[in-house]
Amino acid sequence: MSEVTDLPRWQRLEAWIEETEPTNFTAHELAAAFGVSPREASRMIQSYLTAQRGRRSETIYTLKRAGRTKRAVWSVGQTTADARTLGRVLFDDFLTTMKRAYAPDMERIREVNPRAARFIVAKMETMDAAVQLLGSALDSQIEEVLLAIEQENGRS
Numbered sequence: 001m002s003e004v005t006d007l008p009r010w011q012r013l014e015a016w017i018e019e020t021e022p023t024n025f026t027a028h029e030l031a032a033a034f035g036v037s038p039r040e041a042s043r044m045i046q047s048y049l050t051a052q053r054g055r056r057s058e059t060i061y062t063l064k065r066a067g068r069t070k071r072a073v074w075s076v077g078q079t080t081a082d083a084r085t086l087g088r089v090l091f092d093d094f095l096t097t098m099k100r101a102y103a104p105d106m107e108r109i110r111e112v113n114p115r116a117a118r119f120i121v122a123k124m125e126t127m128d129a130a131v132q133l134l135g136s137a138l139d140s141q142i143e144e145v146l147l148a149i150e151q152e153n154g155r156s
Helices: 009-020 027-034 038-052 080-112 114-155
Strands: 063-066 073-076
Touching: 009 027, 009 038, 027 038, 038 063, 063 080, 080 114
Parallel strands: none
Antiparallel strands: 063 073
């Protein structure tokens, strides 16, 4: 790989993407490619995301994630399918955050009051289902909006 060590992290990552054209990659693969720690590779990815999301972004690519934390797989994409993937990742992140917020307390209630176990399990399953339903509803609403836009453009 060409010498780009004097560039900011995000630009080093962008140069690597441009040069290698990876289908997807993990922080560990990026670390191996650069000869850095996985933590430093994660910093490069976070730096790219910050640059990508900036008001006056100069990034060429759009990174997207599938999976979470150490198992995250990153890819480059700007298509409608990529936007759909980002939407699914958003709901996965939301569900995970929600579970982290309420599951420990619900589990504690179940430990203290075993008679509440059935309710606790039902509540947690219902909350999971509600988030999945919300995601599906948003996806179908998007399709309806796109259809309406197409019909409106056809009339113009």
